[in-house]
Amino acid sequence: xxxxxxxxxxxxxxxxxxxxxxxxxxxxxxxxxxxxxxxxxxxxxxxxxxxxxxxxxxxxxxxxxxxxxxxxxxxxxxxxxxxxxxxxxxxxxxxxxxxxx
Numbered sequence: 001x002x003x004x005x006x007x008x009x010x011x012x013x014x015x016x017x018x019x020x021x022x023x024x025x026x027x028x029x030x031x032x033x034x035x036x037x038x039x040x041x042x043x044x045x046x047x048x049x050x051x052x053x054x055x056x057x058x059x060x061x062x063x064x065x066x067x068x069x070x071x072x073x074x075x076x077x078x079x080x081x082x083x084x085x086x087x088x089x090x091x092x093x094x095x096x097x098x099x100x101x
Contacts, residue, residue, distance in 0.1 A: 005068045012064060023050050048062040 080086050 002068065002071050002098045005071060009061065009068065012057055014060045016054070016061060019050060019053050019057060023054070046059055
């Protein structure tokens with residue numbers, strides 16, 4: 001499951017980069033280079049689509065990153081030995097026991 005989320009994060013990141021590079025900072029971007037297609041869809045419609053796609057991909061990336069963090073259910077266990085030194089060890093994953101010695 002964790003691998004799937006990481007692959008989705010990678011795909012969304014690449015798509016977000018492509019969408020951002022397509023846009024023109026002055027509002028023209030992809031819409032201005034189509035010429036005749038502007039009469040069909042309109043410049044504003046293409047710019048609106050690119051803006052909505054940017055926001056959607058950005059929100060999706062944040063959600064996937066938070067979800068991947070939630071999947072990593074590792075909390076650290078801190079113990080203090082007899083010398084007063086704190087030792088931090090990762091907790092075992094759920095469903096797995098401690099390794100046998």
